[in-house]
Amino acid sequence: MWVSNDVTGHATNNFWRSLEGVTITAPRTMWAVSQASPLRRSVIGGELWLSHDVGYSSGGFISDVKIGKSLVMGTQQQWFARQMTMPPGGLECWQGWNYIFMGVEGIDVEMGYKCNKGTLNKVSIMDRTARSAEKPYIVWEGSEWMIHVPKVVHQPEPGYIQDREGQIGWKLSFREVFVADPQMSTDTILQGMRYKAALLLTPGESPPAEIYALTRSLEVTKDRFVVLGIGFPTLVSPVGQSCLKVRSGLTDVRIASIIFDANTPVSHGYAEPLLQWGDATNLFVRRQLEVSGVASDIVARIGAFAYLNCELKRADHMLEFNDDSLIIDNVWVWHADHDDCSNFVMAKGADMMDHHFKSDQCQSQHGIVVNGNNIVAYGVAVEHIDGGHMLLWNGEAGQLYFFQAELPYHSDLTLQRRYAAYAVDRNIYSHFALGLGVYIIGGKPAYAAYLLSEYCDLRNVVTVAIDASDDSFHHQVCQESMEGEQTCYKPQNCSWSRCWRPWVPYVDAHALKLRGATWPLIPPTEKLPEPKILKRLRPEDRYQVSSWQYADYQLGRGKKGVTRSWIGQLPWLALVALIASFFGYFLCTGRTRQPSEADRILRGYGDALEGTEAMDDSRDFERLQMVT
Template sequence: EYPQNLYIPVGYYTSIVGVGRLPSDVRLGSVRVGNDISGHALNNFWRSCEGVTLTAPRSYWAVSQASPLRRMVVEKDLWLSQSEGYSSGGFFADIDVGGTLVMGTQQQWFGRNARVQTGLECWTGWNYVFVGVKGIDAEAVDRCQWAGDVPKGQRRHGWPGRISAVTETPRIAEKPYLVKDGSKWFIYVPKFVASSTAGPIEDREAGIARKLELTHEVFVATPEMTAFEINMAMQGKDGLLLTPGVYVLTEPLVVKESHFVVLGLGFATLVSPIGLSCIEVLDDLDDVRVAGLVLESGTPAGFKSAQPLLRWGLIVKPTEISPSAPGIASDIFARVGSFRHIDCTPMRVGTMLEFNANGVVVDNVWAWHADHDDCSGFDPGRHSDMASYSFMSDKSHSTHGVVVNGHFVTTYGMAIEHVAGGHMCEWNGEYGQSFFFQAELPYHTPPVAGAVSYKVNPTVLYHFATGLGIYIIGTYTAPAAIDISPFSDVRNVVTAVISGNHSQFASQICQRWESSWFTHKLLNCSAPISCSDILCWSPTVPHLNPTQLPQLVSLGFSPSTEQMLQRMPLLELLPNEQLRTASAEESALRLPSATIPTATSSKQATTTKVTTTTTTPTTPPTTKATTTKSTTMGIMTILTGGGKKHKAYENLGTLYGWFSNKKKASIKKASVSGGSKDIPDANVGSEAAERLGDRAANTITLGLIVFMTFCAVPLMCLSLHCARPPRELRPVSSRQALNEDEIDEQTQFVDI
């Protein structure tokens, strides 16, 4: 018990860590992070607090990236900004806020497995994602969406896509932590939970998978040790504890054993060997934990290539996933730039963080190409315009922030900034789920032509993401904010152009289909649904349903992944229960809510509710309420099939239209705030659907006959030499997770 009037200012590379078994074992008055000398919190990085209880009436945590709060109790109010200074993002998990959570000036934020007991207060903000946070219910979301600074007596229009609220977390393990129990020190390793969870951990003792005693089971490293010494000392141990400091490596640190734990304290910083990784996790390992590290490139920019700073797995396995628990990466912060402690040499990195193993859970990562440094004479007290200042780090090179090649990977809280050499995030693995993504485009160096912030490989058949915020500062342009496969389900996309105009994003979202099995390519780009001031927003993206395209099976997609899918959350889309309307007779396009069931057997499943937000455009369509269901689900009906009689025709017709680049059966223009958008007409007549379906069926049938006659044997021979194994796909029935008597004939499903 510390003095109640004690508050601890938390600066750069500072971690406040309570080492009791419970957060209540260490009680402080408050920790405090305020605005810096510029009057803002935009550069408040690399600080953290965990394992304590705060008792002050108000605690300030005005931060941006790489500043997590974990395993805490805040008895009163928690403010995420100070006064009116700008702040730009943060992360909390496993915390209990007894008072009000005040978002303040935060532009974006991610929170997971927490409880907010007396409400949520929003001043402004662009992109907030809460997963498994109790107290963030539909009422709180609605109140926050429509709050803000407005003249007295007027109601603000609000920003409808500000919050993505997911009521339960599908799969997670909390970060390992240090504990002093009597005279002994331990690393406590929390259990991996594959089923849905919400709120902070209630029974912490029961939630521990194993306890590693430092004296015998963990090697404690210091910065004076060489990488060779550390690697040798890791053999025969169950964990590695990296004490605070900068480790200049001459070889990568390599994790070779399952159930191994790497834990950094005080933002322990690993500088990579020239051309090599900081840390590697080998293939076929179960339940590896890597947490609390800063990874920095030590490869000079003059070199032609450099391996990822973190490489998790070396080879992508086509189907296997860990039978016990996957790997967990927690609080990993990668960077490249020019810094004084490395003699101000501009550095190079290809990919900062690369995940090749299946089933990995990524919990709070930031990949940063420095837009400022301590080698260029910049003083925030004297220089007000960082965007126009020339930095040494501008001479550094980066290609990708995060690359996901493994399957079944889930990310919570991913931020990437200023990467200029390629796609910031590139996702090639199947069955990926991303909860919160934030990207800021480079503004000192123009991005490479064609690069986007969030890229999902065109052949990916399952991908879900919610709460994606992509921002431009300055004058550079981008072809799109995100570029995804036509099967990807993406919600709440926000783009912002600061000191510019919306047209700097040529499109907000592009969908692309490219396949070696088809000569045709699909490219469908769209503008945002609505825009206001510097922000533009889209609630969801129409997408194809791969499980309803049986033609894909004949192209090498084998329906044999049932066991793996039972371990993974699946996604189901259902119509919204609530819809804000301008009047009883008018309705706008609405975003379906969703559930994420985690199947425990072929007959049982638990569900996770995704609360999404809706809005009415400034000029709502004049569709009557009696046709609301048909209109609002029109996109999904055409792309995924929603009716009974013409379901097959619509799917075949859509498949034909997309693969042959023919004009859709019917297109209408929907007036929305910020422009117009092509959407399929929900009222395509049955005759048109049948004609289009017949044409598609005839074409596909003829194509299959030709294929079987002239191509089957050559392709079979060719497939024997194909290095890339076929993807696997199991059609999943939405009804498996629901009672049949709860489903009416009007319910529309998207099975993924």
């Protein structure tokens, strides 16, 4: 396997390819790639080079891989590696800005220190993974094709998966799989999904035949349904609609290896998310260890492309995750900074910086929006979104490991308007993130790279100014309290256009017993920089920090910022009292009944917090009002 630099002499345009399920015995494997090029479930017998010795590269993602000799990071600016096995001392680093090794067998702190090579806090090492599930894959078993669906594992053992059979959650015979091709109509595919347990999106016979021009949104409506692409098939959205929707409340759905392209004209009033997982207005109570699904190797794009007649497109939320307990595993959201509609010729020395592309006139608001609670993400990249926050996280108990963002360098809609590359809503009490890099190209200044609540625990935070001064970011990190007050931080150190902080000071709220959240199960962090905790809240502090505002947001999903008074609640209190007295007989006669959704909310987030102390009845009563 040999992937080389492209015609520009770099690997920064080597996108949309994957390598998985192979054993390579060659002395050297060259995998010079950038975003959307995952390497999974493979054995590399010799050396694995992630770049040539010349040219830039901007990857990447590895999971469940065994390397026989050495891993050469080369010119890679950033990289995320999970569940990998390599020989001790087999890591070679030349440069780079941000590397994460999670659950990697054969790497230790000393090797990470050598890899830093004076670039402090470049390498982040964690012995364990929070929870993960590898991508589904196709095998020939016995006398038929099967889809194997790996199970979700909480804090798995480090290293390449050796017990392959033991990691399988369930298997699907192709008799249970609807196999689609781009010549089929959308209605035919939807009909096939209705009666099967999986959808396999195959490529066509020749490019660009892998394009699925949808007339309606595809929708997943069943538990444990699998949507798997091979050859990176592209779903093109119907005008104003999503490419793919997942119904709220489902369990263990898998979506993998698909490109979503925006096809809504800029003149259209609204565009649904290209991928919408769950309904943002629906409240669903889920047990803590129950996973609603996994999104693996997902790409979302917007641009003016020749196969879409070079028309200008719009996208509001490119990817939207609303269900709780999701796993986001390698996604890239791209507002195109070059295209095939603007008389630009890719060649050695060709410079995109000063060229005007039609894609620059496309409209994008948010790249990724996370509204669900207890979501964990690995390998998230967002680039050139110009109309809002690039990543907006509104859910409690979130975790993110590895983030890469490149700000728009052709558009004037930059972070000067106080949009951030990485934004966490100011009402969030729990958020952990590791290995974050935000890059700016050219001289356009930005307000802040990161905009956070004051309860966010972030480690190894990086900003890079390419062909620009370090102060192109007015602030590296800004925190916003629930009252709207901001505290902003400059980098702790800068060197060669790279600025970093080992941690962001934060308030620890994990002692509180708050409704609507289960605190995340974060793996041990002793190999990471020690955090700076401004204050540790105590259980008795909950009345000071828990507000109507918080209750509105957690129970109403999207009503944040609304403050209610007791006077305004008096009619509701009278109604609740009347209903309670009317049904008092049924409540006191000892009859059993199934708990309602409101009951489950009052008992805690999905009945998962067994053994935790209950909040006092007055607070439960207030929340019951909100539900009713």
